[in-house]
Amino acid sequence: MATLDAQLQTLMWAAREKTLALMADHYEVDAKTTFNDLVTTVDKETERFITARLKEIDPTAQIISEEGFGDEVHDLSGRVYIVDPVDGTLNFVKQQTNFATMLACYEDGQPKLGYIMDVMNQTLYHGGPGVGVFKNDHPLNPPVDRGLRGSLVDVNYGLLFTNHHNVQAVIKNASGLRLYGSAGLEIINVLEGRLGLYLSRLKPWDLAAGRALAEGLGLVVKAIDEKGLDVLSSNLVLVATKQVADDVFALVN
Amino acid sequence: MATLDAQLQTLMWAAREKTLALMADHYEVDAKTTFNDLVTTVDKETERFITARLKEIDPTAQIISEEGFGDEVHDLSGRVYIVDPVDGTLNFVKQQTNFATMLACYEDGQPKLGYIMDVMNQTLYHGGPGVGVFKNDHPLNPPVDRGLRGSLVDVNYGLLFTNHHNVQAVIKNASGLRLYGSAGLEIINVLEGRLGLYLSRLKPWDLAAGRALAEGLGLVVKAIDEKGLDVLSSNLVLVATKQVADDVFALVN
Structure with missing residues (x-):
């Protein structure tokens, strides 16, 4: 290897x-x-x-x-x-x-x-x-876990218009919303501790590399829809620190 | 001087x-x-x-x-x-x-x-x-003017939740939404042509320097609310290329 x-x-x-x-x-x-x-x-x-x-x-x-x-x-x-x-x-x-x-x-x-x-x-x-x-x-060391309120987050803005899965509540309970426009760079920002959460609908190639890296640092990579994490299809997925992921799952539906 | x-x-x-x-x-x-x-x-x-x-x-x-x-x-x-x-x-x-x-x-x-x-x-x-x-x-040269559909934009996400001034239409008619979290850096991105529009509620110190630079490159700096541009108070202001500003004023209310 x-x-x-x-x-x-x-x-x-x-x-x-x-x-x-x-x-x-x-x-x-x-x-x-x-x-x-x-x-x-x-x-x-x-x-x-x-x-x-x-x-x-x-x-x-x-x-x-x-x-x-x-x-x-x-x-x-x-x-x-x-x-x-x-x-x-x-x-x-x-x-x-x-x-x-x-x-x-x-x-x-x-x-x-x-x-x-x-x-x-x-x-x-x-x-x-x-x-x-x-x-x-x-x-790299694992990032500091500041919880949702202490973190800047990136949430796909398509979800935001319709408040899909109650994501507006996620954003309102975070320190602020940032959008950089590249799944890879958003995940780098989570690895580096500059974002506590990246939440988006991701295709296989959007997530695969970031998932390997995020799991390598002990971060949470999890689907928030019913479909579960699937390497071959598109999913609504979060990449987050442990506490941020817990805070998000308490808010989304 | x-x-x-x-x-x-x-x-x-x-x-x-x-x-x-x-x-x-x-x-x-x-x-x-x-x-x-x-x-x-x-x-x-x-x-x-x-x-x-x-x-x-x-x-x-x-x-x-x-x-x-x-x-x-x-x-x-x-x-x-x-x-x-x-x-x-x-x-x-x-x-x-x-x-x-x-x-x-x-x-x-x-x-x-x-x-x-x-x-x-x-x-x-x-x-x-x-x-x-x-x-x-x-x-710096003035940025290329790609119009709203051809431009990435930054629109304050507080406005987005409530669709204040119809800003959701502005975003839907743009190439994409980006949020970097610093008025100064957003305006730099407009100067550099990486964003066609920055639209936000700005305090005097958020806008003053950026306005001098944007007007120095012939960009549009204009209030979109009834109050007009005011150096001493907070305004809902856009910084944009000429065509993007025209496209935005046709959509906002």
């Missing part, structure tokens, strides 16, 4: 170089489902680069990836990689910063290793359960 | 050193009006430092400041300085980053010079109408 970890870290840094080179060149932006659900040729080329390299490193593994260059995965037995080449594509397009590249390695449905690269800040968060979590070469 | 500008820039860098030294030491945190309206001894000491230095630089000017070490200002004739020692105090306390120090110089009620220091990123935005706007030593 240590050799694989080293190979995947090297891959993440190579993917960063690839992304920066593609950004510096001309790239195309297209809408997927709506005007604010974007994909770019940088997403696609970076994903192609990562999946090709994963096939060399681990030829028999399956790959789940956002833009479709991976496999059709229906069962999670054995080793499965989950790839998000550009997490926070709107930020990528509108801000040229505040986006991440994410990769996770699962075995028999369980998170083993997670990687979140904050591309523009040149910072790789990596690790997993039993391995610990590192920010580049520095080990 | 160029000499004064140079003196005020030097003051901003000195204030940054002061803030960093106070952060490294023990500081106290107190609640002001509610559990999430905080003030720290760093706010107070930094403000005391800035106001004392302003009294040396410009002995006859008046000073409006958040924590009360300035003057009681009732009219804006002559030169008035407006000081916010720590903008984004919640971020300061919970994140130890994402806060700003702000200073503005007004003459007869008109913005002349503005300064926003992103303390942890060591970046000073400075300038004003007729002077241009600079990021440290580099001149």
Whole structure:
């Protein structure tokens, strides 16, 4: 596992170089489902680069990836990689910063290793359960648990309009709401103790790497809807410190 | 004015050193009006430092400041300085980053010079109408105007719960909502083109410096409530590119 970890870290840094080179060149932006659900040729080329390299490193593994260059995965037995080449594509397009590249390695449905690269800040968060979590070469300690009232939180604002699951009460009982627009960067903020909670509807590639890292620091990763945590489908999930998670579950329905 | 500008820039860098030294030491945190309206001894000491230095630089000017070490200002004739020692105090306390120090110089009620220091990123935005706007030593160009649908926006989330002034429509017609938790940093994001709109209820010290910089780049700074723009009181104000401002005024009531 240590050799694989080293190979995947090297891959993440190579993917960063690839992304920066593609950004510096001309790239195309297209809408997927709506005007604010974007994909770019940088997403696609970076994903192609990562999946090709994963096939060399681990030829028999399956790959789940956002833009479709991976496999059709229906069962999670054995080793499965989950790839998000550009997490926070709107930020990528509108801000040229505040986006991440994410990769996770699962075995028999369980998170083993997670990687979140904050591309523009040149910072790789990596690790997993039993391995610990590192920010580049520095080990991270679990964040201070300030409970909900003492914490800044990030709650998907789509939920907020309709007060879905009573999330307005969660926000009103927290210190304040922040929205950064990239699941990977929100989860980094929870790892670093800058947010006590991230609550959003997440697709497999949005959560997989962050879950490995969050569980590696003893944080809570849990679905708040009836469906439970599912690596293959979209879920309404929280990533939080223990006390914050307890406070949230007392409020949501 | 160029000499004064140079003196005020030097003051901003000195204030940054002061803030960093106070952060490294023990500081106290107190609640002001509610559990999430905080003030720290760093706010107070930094403000005391800035106001004392302003009294040396410009002995006859008046000073409006958040924590009360300035003057009681009732009219804006002559030169008035407006000081916010720590903008984004919640971020300061919970994140130890994402806060700003702000200073503005007004003459007869008109913005002349503005300064926003992103303390942890060591970046000073400075300038004003007729002077241009600079990021440290580099001149900034006006941001690209993408209109509301093409822009990420920051809208105070207190307004969102109640749909005050129909702000939910503003958000639904934008590319996405972001919330960073510091008026100074939100306005920097508008200057840099990373946000097309910042809309919030702002106190004099939240807006004064940002207004000088935004108007220095030809951006729109305008009250959306009946009260109009008022340097001495709290307003519901937008800072936006021209097309975004037009799009917003067509939606709000």
